[in-house]
Amino acid sequence: DAKTTQPNSMESNEEEPVHLPCNHSTISGTDYIHWYRQLPSQGPEYVIHGLTSNVNNRMASLAIAEDRKSSTLILHRATLRDAAVYYCILRAPTVGGSNYKLTFGKGTLLTVNP
């Protein structure tokens, strides 16, 4: 599986934008880039995904580099509720089937200061 590299931790202030980087230099042409987050004492939560173009949804924006070797998750106005571990994951189909697995890396622990 292609690997991702993220900073161990980042800090932000409330109501400011946050840019969470992810490097994935060995990404294959068919890999989607997924972001999940895990709030304290909860299961992971899907945030956003993309393939080549930048994507926006109600939670965040995803900016993908033209060569797809890196991406950035953007939280436009961080709130205290956004404090979580953010995982950047490459979605690779499993061998021989339509299922797939999520391989979580270490993720980035985001701290939001009031």
Next chain:
Amino acid sequence: DTEVTQTPKHLVMGMTNKKSLKCEQHMGHRAMYWYKQKAKKPPELMFVYSYEKLSINESVPSRFSPECPNSSLLNLHLHALQPEDSALYLCASSQDKGRSRDEQYFGPGTRLTVT
């Protein structure tokens, strides 16, 4: 309803006990997953069921036995566990339409302690 429920929330068991974890979803999803998460580590995939058939077993020891009685239910039967099996066990589900962008919905997990 976009919820995956897991019971129990907490479980303490001895090494000779047999117990089961239960997971349920009513989103019509056809793929269901078990993950294991140790403290301060990322989740690790254990099993995947697709259309009620075991699709992936990530070389999990046989003391963990998954079961998918129907498309809404997923069980994890536990027997003769070791203290190092203490962890948060997460269940997830997804539509499984063969697209690599299907998102997974996770439950809150069962916190298991093996004494």
